[in-house]
Amino acid sequence: MMSVQATDNTHYHETPEGIMLQLKLAGPVVRACAWSIDAAIRMVLYSAIGMLFAFFGGVGTAIILIGFFLVEWFYPVIFEIYRGATPGKKAMGIIVVHDNGTPISVPASLIRNLLRVADLFPVLYGAGLLTMLGNRRFQRLGDLVAGTLVIYRERELQEFRIPQVTPKPPPQRLSVEELRNIIAFAERSSRLTVERRIELANQMEPLTGLLGEAAVNELYAYANWLTRGR
Amino acid sequence: MNQEAFVTRYQPLWDELEAVLDDMELPTLRRRERHSSSPRLPHLYRRLCNHYALARRRRYSPTLVEQLHRLVLRGHQQLYTHRGAWLWQLLIFIIADFPRTLRENLRYFLLALALFLLPALIIGGLCYSNEYFVYSVLDESTVVGMEEMYEPGNEKVGREKGRSAETDFMMFGHYISNNIGIGFRTFALGILAGIGTVFILVFNGVVIGGVAGHLTRVGYTDTFWPFVSGHASLELTAIVISGAAGLIVGHALLTPGQYRRLDALKIRGRVALKLAMGAALMLLGAAFVEAFWSSSGFPSFIKYSVAAALWILVIAYFTFAGRGHYGSR
DSSP, X not given: OTTOOOSSSEEEEEOXXXXXXXXXXXXXXXXXXXXXXXXXXXXXXXXXXXXXXXXXXXXXXXXXXXXXXXXXXXXXXXXXXXXXXXXXXXXTTEEEEETTSOXXXXXXXXXXXXXXXXXXXXXTTHHHHHHHHHSTTOOOHHHHHHTEEEEEOOOOOOOOOOOOOOOOOOSSOOOHXXXXXXXXXXXXXXXXXXXXXXXXXXXXXXXXXXXXXXXXXXXXXXXXXHHHOO | OOHHHHHHHHHHHHHHHHHHHHHHTXXXXXXXXXXXXXXXXXXXXXXXXXXXXXXXXXXXXXXXXXXXXXXHHHHHHHHHOOOOOHXXXXXXXXXXXXXXXXXXXXXXXXXXXXXXXXXXXXXXXXXXXXXXXXXXXXXXXXXXXXXXXXXXXXXXXXXXXXXXXXXXXXXXXXXXXXXIHHHHHHHHGGGTTTHHHHHHHHHHHHHHHHHXXXXXXXXXXXXXXXXXXXHHHXXXXXXXXXXXXXXXXXXXXXXXXXXXXXXXXXXXXXXXXXXXXXXHHHHHHHHHXXXXXXXXXXXXHHHHHHHHHHHHHHHXXXXXXXXXXXXXX
16 A cells, blocks of 8 residues: 555554554644644733732732743643643644654653744744754654654544445456545545536546446446445 | 445444543543553454454445544554553652663763853852953943842842842742743753753853852852852752753764664653753752742851752762662662
């Protein structure tokens, strides 16, 4: 299966069971968006802490200073350990994991967030951005040392039903990849317009020998045969 | 086997695994089987891996393959994730792991110490022997501020004028956010080939040495030294340890040795993190001492005795803690 490796943002990790896990890496733009949301939340936290404890004299000031310190350094750590992602990342549908696909641990989260200081260098995440663009896995300096990846969270998988028609075997020998494309077409058809379905099915004329609605149904028949048998 | 038969046959197994995973993904308190992973997990997971591999090879639908892949990913995450009793680990870290890690990386510590101490001694000596030298390392307003802080007759020593009325608590908060922040930066900037760490160490050495030399020269010894000696053992040692942590990371980046550069960074980064976090705990203690003890009005000789005791404690801790039992290191 690994013969064709497209230039996309998928990172493969081979598990001890010999399975290739596919992790969809998140790029700089989506991560910058997540960071902006987090920055806004932090601002709210800062002002909430500031206003709440402003009237408690020296002790209040101490709590404000310690609160600011904790928010500055540990806001991402707390969220990453408990939920896998900060609220900003969650909103953008991304999550932090180890480079072997397992949930992030405390040391890894500490390292990647403490090293944020270096990524910020010299201004506006300059070092971080350069590093991200310089490696294949979109890792900033903190990610490199911590061994972490930022990946897309899996979205809810929709169930697709193949339209039920009388099964019919494909007329000639096809590769697994080609057969799978036929099944994929049948599964996705409920999301396509009728015109688009026909347009796609027409391209298969050399195989089906049909055009229009008939070609669509012919492909459904193959898909039924492939998934359900006779 | 066609897809439908395949699904009918193994769906019960996938459902069972999914139920196990649903439970394991809950927070510990809400789980049915607390404190243990399900004994069925490894078996179910490996069967699933087999099914997934089959599904990919055969002409099964992409939706089914994707479904199985997601289940594999969830199983992988639960099976291979790291679980630990963090409170216990913290205790072990303090009584054994931290001092042991420092001893293992003693050469980094010594290098960091030299980078901090040599500039401090040289600049301190120059400021002590030459009245005007302090102005070539610090600007005038800083020098004036420092002189005001440690002026004999100041009601609260070690505080800037106007801050005197503020409570010890406030300074506690200030020391925490400021000093631990410096510690973290000293560590983190080590990734820039160690340059950031070296800069912070030398810079702090110059400033601290300059201030100490100058204030000793102008004769504020009875206010300055009793104030700083109390927390110096914890604070300065911790900054040097943070520096050692930064140097470890920088060294791994420059000369990864037999590892790939990335792997070297990952392995040495974990070690360096231990030192950085240990140093942060020390800085927390230092902030406490500095805010509530150093500024108190006890006579100098008591303060010097406590300072000496703390120094002995710190040195003894790093020399003896965590030896034996697991082999003396």
